[in-house]
Amino acid sequence: MNAVALITGASRGIGRGIALELANDGCDLVLNFVNNAAAARQTAADCASAAQAGGRTIRVETCQADIGQGDERQRLIDFTRSRFGRLDVLVNNAGVAPEVRADILDATEESFDRLLRINVKGPYFLTQLAARWMIQQSGAAGPRFEAKPKIITISSVSAYAASTNRGDYCVAKAALSMLTPLFAARLAEYGILVYELRPGIIATDMTGPVKARYDKLIQEGLTPIKRWGTPEDVGKAVSALVRGALPFSTGEVINVDGGFHIRRL
Secondary structure, three states, X not given: OOOEEEEOXXXXXXXXXXXXXXXXXXXXXXXXXXXXXXXXXXXXXXXXXXXXXXXXXXXXXXXXXXXXXXXXXHHHHHHHXXXXXXXXXXXXXOOOOOOOOOOOOOOOHHHHHXXXXXXXXXXXXXHHHHHHHHHHHXXXXXXXXXXXXXXXXXXXXXXXXXXXXXXXXXXHHHHHHOHHHHHXXXXXXXXXXXXXXXXXXXXXXXXXXXXXXXXXXXXXXOOOOOOOEOHHHHHHHHHHHHOOOOOOOOOEEEEEOOOOOOOOO
């Protein structure tokens, strides 16, 4: 039996990178998206091909849902239940950046509310739904992976690194980081392990507009590892957790940032 993984925001970027790595591992997948159905279908096809190339057979489903909306979060869980009947891994990846990078002295409440709704409220209450279901599953026949169920949240170095032209994003990521210790403490008794990944500068659509700036900063030593991160880098970290690489750890923060978090003199 394959493990079943639900990945939010899985059509492009980091979510796509995670999906491809879990497909290589032989996970059945639910790929959530909001607007780009064509990209989600392409990612699903690529995941199936990747698994097949590795001699594995998996099922991949796509589901449109805005995790910032309560009824759509429930629909996403119901969809997963109807297609697979179980959930072994939740990857909270979906998130948005500000539509306009505004100085914190000029930023709007509308932007703040949007980022908190999607980047914090969405994964918080989706995790609640998933955790309740995982608890109900306790004792049922497990998947091919013998490791325990996992909840993995993709945060950001912006959880602690201040960017004054996108304060709403930083505040949202800082708040999101508290999700992991809270649920780790609450769910340990049920054998559910909870982790946070903090990507650094990752080459995606979101970082495209600031590529030249970060190219320069990286070459000047912003990160000890002098290159951009890739969605594959994040995917490989998620894969290691899903395969049970840290069975005696929960509530752990794992940096996937080229060493950005290291304080240096």
